[in-house]
Amino acid sequence: MKSDLDRLMTERNIDALIIPGTEEPNPYRDYLANGIHAHATVIKKRGSEAVLIANGMELDEAAKSGLKVYNMTDFGLAELMQKYKSDQQAIGREYWRNILTQLDIKGRVAFYGVGDVMGTWKMLKRFERDYADLIEIVEDEDTSIFALARRGKDADEIAKLRDSGERSSKVMTETREWLAGHKANNNVVYKADGKPLTIGDVKHFVRLKLMEYGLEDSGGMIFAQGRDSALPHSRGEEDQPLELGKTLVFDLFPRPIGGGYYHDMTRTWSLGYATPEVEEAHRLVMYAFTQSLESLTVGQRTRELQELVCDIFEERGHPTPKTKPGGSEGYTHSLGHGIGLDVHEAPGISNYSPDDRVFEKGDVITIEPGLYYPDKGWGIRIEDSVYIDESGTAHNLTDCTYDLVIPIQNQN
């Protein structure tokens, strides 16, 4: 939780943290500054509330954070721009020295956020050179203090995650019902206008539904058919008509329009009928899914849950990362991940999760086993997002039938 940051800063001997005011979507800033739409810099000293530095045009927006907001001119920017004109390096050097001095920032400083790679490197190398008298730049651990703080969702965050889950589930359910209203001819699904129903049509419908529920598909949903559904990161081919008896992997991970907490869920459908092979594999994925949900426990190593699923699959002859890492057949990925202001957050749930990575109260994670056989033309994945409450009980935030087959009538 946000309130853990001071403790975490103490544990890792971090005196201050800085989130540079980059233009990119920035979950770190969203987290500390309550989702403001401003490219403000965020600075937090250990033991103090975070403060913002914004330009004159963004002061009002920045103030919505409820945090103290400084104008960039408070640190002499206007004078420096007059003094150095287009010498931006000279301006930046004095401007940042003014900030560090006026806000009394010194010691071990850690930089977080999202930004241009070259820009980050140059900025921090300059800090390393120019302010060595004041600060030392921290290399945080691989699981950063933000990853740790953001893992523990508070009541307000859970309410938002639950809300995104309810809305996402409705979109998926209504998409399923809408698909069921179509008819097929010669194994191809058709629209009322006589044209084949394509994956592009489905995605268009989903986007409209998302909008109706105040959500946006910021990451690019997966709706992939047949062989594509066996390539877990294929998004599906827009022009491809839907066909009966092929697997459709529908992975939806929207967030509220304009930003906020994500939901992440996946269903696998087969229109009209499913082949016996796919039906059996779907049952097995469902079994792995329910087994992992049932055994999910606070204090358990996340890796153990992945290994449980690997064992279930391997016993039935499917390759997994446990014995064949990097493979593209069978179960080919990790079991899940935390979810919040990012689609992918801590904790990871993989074969390579370290010993000390255990499930904790306040975790919101996805559980998403799957089986993939590109050469056989089918893939299956089932995914829900789950919250572990204060008592250690897991609550499913996703609510949508797992049924594989969507019955489709034939034309005439």
Place this chain on the structure above:
Amino acid sequence: MKSDLDRLMTERNIDALIIPGTEEPNPYRDYLANGIHAHATVIKKRGSEAVLIANGMELDEAAKSGLKVYNMTDFGLAELMQKYKSDQQAIGREYWRNILTQLDIKGRVAFYGVGDVMGTWKMLKRFERDYADLIEIVEDEDTSIFALARRGKDADEIAKLRDSGERSSKVMTETREWLAGHKANNNVVYKADGKPLTIGDVKHFVRLKLMEYGLEDSGGMIFAQGRDSALPHSRGEEDQPLELGKTLVFDLFPRPIGGGYYHDMTRTWSLGYATPEVEEAHRLVMYAFTQSLESLTVGQRTRELQELVCDIFEERGHPTPKTKPGGSEGYTHSLGHGIGLDVHEAPGISNYSPDDRVFEKGDVITIEPGLYYPDKGWGIRIEDSVYIDESGTAHNLTDCTYDLVIPIQNQN
């Protein structure tokens, strides 16, 4: 243009460039790898075509780039994961040494892309320590080789930018027409259902229109009224009903759904009527806008165009950044920016643009003068996106009336 990269790498003594395979939207990867939806790493040695490194699940998607694709396992990743288990630092250290060695990357290497700030810092510090025998990490100039290459749009890019412009213009024009179809009562605009028309309603309409034209509002449009329209970065308040006689600044900067080239345009509207003060200011902004478009010339310092606009405004008594940087009244920002795979690209057009920043053939830029008076409750901005062709002629990619007033009928 992309074909300039080798020359630019030579000029800046860069032997290879690496775009790490981060999860964030990444215009650098989009540019070099033709917009693939994969988190692949991109590596380009000077004089060679770029290559990709993807995980097993993303190979098919990565192959759509048309570039040579390596599997991460080609560099021993599977063996390293077996060997080092959860020691990700050890895995990463050997994995990257394998890449550098097998692909024969040495000398001055520059890193680009978009990524986690702490992640970037840690990764590059490790490179600096672990591979000092092989490489030196470049600090590129503030205008990077990518900024320079991406400035010069080729015919294919211009076609895409033109297409985004046409579609965006239609969305704005149809939004204007839709607004004009509403009626007012007591200076408030109402919907057919008898409820006031809010900014949230307008944004919903715009999002639907965008979707109809295959566009998405990935950055968060501005539709701001009255005082908010004078705060150039306010997005507008969702619940606010539209009122007659108040300025509405509508800044739209969508891109094709799923990624691609942006368009950026702004209109200022006043429903029913405009106050004489706003009418006069709108005429002045239009004058500054047309004057800057007319004087735009290849070889001209971009700063000069900003100064021209500042002079126009200052002569009429409006403060500008030329004499009062950082102010929040009058003209408060820079005149424009390049546009492409990012909303903001090179060149900038500001008072602080250096002497050698001049307009070039192939530039696609926005021109967006404005006047803002928060305390008077109004703001005005006009913005088109413009392409400078091979002959140095400027072509407007935006096509939408500049008219300030949208007539609105009264109810009854």
